[in-house]
Amino acid sequence: MKYNIMEGNNKVIIEGIKDFDPVHIFECGQCFRWNKEDDNSFTGVAFERVLNVKSEDDKIILSNTNLEDFNNIWYNYFDLERDYGEMKEELSEDEILKEAVKFGSGIRILKQEPFETLISFIISANNAIPRIKSSIERLSKRYGKYIGEYNGKDYYAFPTAGALSKVDVEELKETKIGFRAKYVSNAAKRVFSGEADLNDIKTLDTDEAREKLMEFQGVGPKVSDCILLFSMGKYDAFPIDVWVKRIMEYFYLEEDTSMKKIQRFGEEKFKDVAGFAQQYLFYYARELGIGKKKK
DNA sequence: GGGCAGGTCTAAG
DNA sequence: CTTAGACCTGCC
Known part of the structure; x- marks a missing residue:
């Protein structure tokens, strides 16, 4: 990933990073300890540290931290090494995923404890x-x-x-x-x-x-x-919750498809990036309420 | 009040 | 191997 790092005043500022939207990251269902503040930043706890994350223009501002913790913890936690571009392109070959990726463009999968x-x-x-x-x-x-x-x-x-x-x-x-x-x-x-x-x-x-x-x-x-x-960094895993079940049935399969079948379909269709696909689909389905149907 | 929510367990065909 | 019911809790 290409970006600039600045440190100072108990903050680390990342400039010019792509594919990083705090709302998408913290509200796509992967974590439970991050809360939105009045200024639309998020505060959370991981690795025995409190961190605040704010998006401003093309900058990501990490507050209550320093460069040492950024290098030792947050770089890895936010998976900043990964370039999301290629994977997004691969997923976007599918028309449905193309929309889902566009919608949740700033999602990153955290590396949690x-x-x-x-x-x-x-x-x-x-x-x-x-x-x-x-x-x-x-x-x-x-x-x-x-x-x-x-x-x-x-x-x-x-x-x-x-x-x-x-x-x-x-x-x-x-x-x-x-x-x-x-x-x-x-x-x-x-x-x-x-x-x-x-x-x-x-x-x-x-x-x-x-x-x-x-x-x-x-x-x-x-x-x-x-x-x-x-x-655990197993990006071929494809967790199926009720939202993913709904959206998969809605766009790709029949109603009342068994979990096993949906899982196999997802893994075969998206292979080693199935986990990323799951996140985009989950966020897309949930935020838009699509695929929601009565029992 | 009964139904339902980011499933899993258990018991039974 | 697949399928129905129960399940803490809190909010509609």
Whole structure:
């Protein structure tokens, strides 16, 4: 990627970067800890740091950070190495994707922390985004490390596997995660004990990694693919949630196509960039409400 | 109040 | 292997 970097005043400014729109990035369903501020910037937590991201003209302003953290953390987190141009062009050969890519042109897939992604997406099952977000905030506030104040608000890191593994299931339910509490507890214990090793799973190929992830209680096909895509760099994963199901059926397939068939269709059609296709389709379907139909 | 939301589990053909 | 029901919770 070609762009200019400037540092100063607790900020890093990226000038001339392409394919980077905070709204698209933080509202395309991949993350839960980024919140819009009054000035349309986003503040969020990752890697035990609070960051604010603002788009201004052709600049991206990262506040509450420095060049060292940019180089060590945010460059990778925002996947700035990747040139989205080629992949977008490839996807745009399909007429539907062409529109979806145009609509979500500033989407980037974040490289998130595997444990946080595992727990967050276990919580996401049969749940709504605002409630997922508030549960994760409660979880972080109660069991995560305090990392400081930004603009008058306190921020907490996502809890570690060790911290979560020690919490009683009934107490976990106070974060309003309901029946998912036992899954969260079980996952934390398995990771903390070393019975399951996320770093190890990350090194496997997509199918093997998916199989391993689905050994976690509360992790099925959709959640596993989200973890693969959003925290393990498996861009051939194609998570199918209700929105993607609707839009795929609406444009490519018949109504009531089984998840298996849609998954296979998506993977075969989009191959090694299926995950990117999924993000553009999800954002397109959700924001426009297309493909929405009554049961 | 019943339905539903970014699925998964369980039990059963 | 495919399919129906139940499921915490909060907002319509």
